[in-house]
């Protein structure tokens with residue numbers, strides 16, 4: 001049984017339909033990538049999965065249960081965490097406060113305190129900056145904050161939308177190293193990444209989306225080596 | 237010198253009431269993007285309610301106070317949120333602004349038409365016996381206003397910075413979408429903010445009624461001063477609204493005594509323009525380049 005099963009979903013904004021039937025599967029322990037050109041609807045898939053946009057047709061199953069159109073709070077409770085595209089922090093709060101708000105749905109506990117420490121172990125940069133306001137962090141630090149925040153939910157599935165967008169090469173490598181570490185630890189991840197070639201390298205499976213429709217799918221390697229996809233999306 | 241100290245205390249006293257009104261106004265803006273142009277009427281309505289319970293029904297003071305806060309939070313908190321804000325929030329800032337202007341007119345002229353166009357006297361809440369400190373004469377009213385407002389704002393500050401719900405409120409204020417993504421019930425927090433604002437307005441009403449008398453149109457000036465105070469202090473900060481409110485109260489009181497009492501209400505505007513010219517984001521404001 002797949003952890004996440006998206007079957008033929010349709011969704012959009014107002015009268016505009018952006019997703020015209022998208023299907024995906026993610027098995028526990030896998031890293032799965034969605035790639036596709038700008039405006040293909042990748043972020044829209046995440047927003048719809050996460051209950052921020054209504055599913056107009058089709059359904060979403062998570063861990064064997066129908067979760068179509070459940071609100072974000074309910075999905076968080078089920079173990080789905082979402083790191084949206086772009087910089088998403090509470091700018092006037094400190095790093096530590098941002099992290100703790102990430103665990104808003106969890107009660108305060110000694111265990112949570114230990115996990116906050118573990119996030120700092122994963123991202124030492126954040127420990128140094130723990131008393132800084134999030135607005136004063138660099139783009140890379142903010143991205144790490146967002147990933148750490150999601151990890152505090154101990155998610156069964158993490159949705160990562162463009163985690164390296166606009167980051168310097170050194171930070172880019174750092175983020176990828178962390179994603180690979182998470183993967184080794186068994187973290188299930190569904191991600192969208194602008195550097196498709198790099199994402200496919202670490203993906204068990206991948207979907208190519210175009211104009212709100214599934215275009216291709218296959219193992220990370222198969223997609224990476226597919227001649228048409230190379231030409232169309234990998235720019236080589 | 238004696239005069240000056242007395243005026244200063246009077247200014248702080250009236251300013252603390254402006255501040256409380258301004259803080260509610262800022263909270264509404266922060267969590268629900270509502271620029272409440274009915275804020276003045278949000279104070280006037282509970283003042284009339286208080287007159288009703290106290291002098292018409294002849295209830296004891298405590299009962300009247302409780303009933304006033306209850307009426308205010310139900311009508312101006314829950315009802316306004318559910319009927320107006322819940323529907324218009326999605327449509328952006330402007331429809332809500334227009335709706336609150338409509339609401340202010342509705343409250344103001346309903347009170348005039350259905351109740352009275354006259355000023356109603358309001359029984360003093362505190363003893364009228366003056367306090368003498370050497371040559372300085374102060375009133376209980378002034379001191380108690382400052383004390384009560386201090387307690388209310390202190391409690392509010394504790395709530396916002398020390399409780400999980402308060403943190404959630406700050407979260408919604410700083411990034412609404414992210415708050416939703418983290419499982420915070422934004423709609424519930426908007427309701428909470430409206431209820432808090434209505435409670436603040438009710439307290440402000442009871443404190444200001446003995447100073448201004450209760451008349452249907454006193455909300456115009458009061459709402460404007462709260463608005464100025466919020467801008468002067470920095471629209472997105474509670475302590476900014478506090479500072480702005482005190483500043484407006486003190487400056488207008490001093491200026492009315494030493495410069496011209498005719499232009500009393502203009503001095504708030506003078507400070508406002510000065511601040512806008514020198515520091516457009518407000519004295520303690522943060523530039524809102526960050527709102528996403």
Ligand SMILES: Nc1ncnc2c1ncn2[C@@H]1O[C@H](COP(=O)(O)OP(=O)(O)OP(=O)(O)O)[C@@H](O)[C@H]1O
Nearest residue numbers: 013016018036037038039040041042043044045085
């Ligand atoms: N809030 C919105 N309101 C209306 N249309 C939107 C909104 N967000 C996205 N769209 C439109 O939906 C389409 C898909 O957008 P989406 O953000 O899902 O694309 P994407 O594949 O994530 O692209 P990118 O690589 O640029 O992030 C685009 O045409 C976009 O203009």
Ligand SMILES: [Mg+2]
Nearest residue numbers: 042043044085
């Ligand atoms: Mg996107």
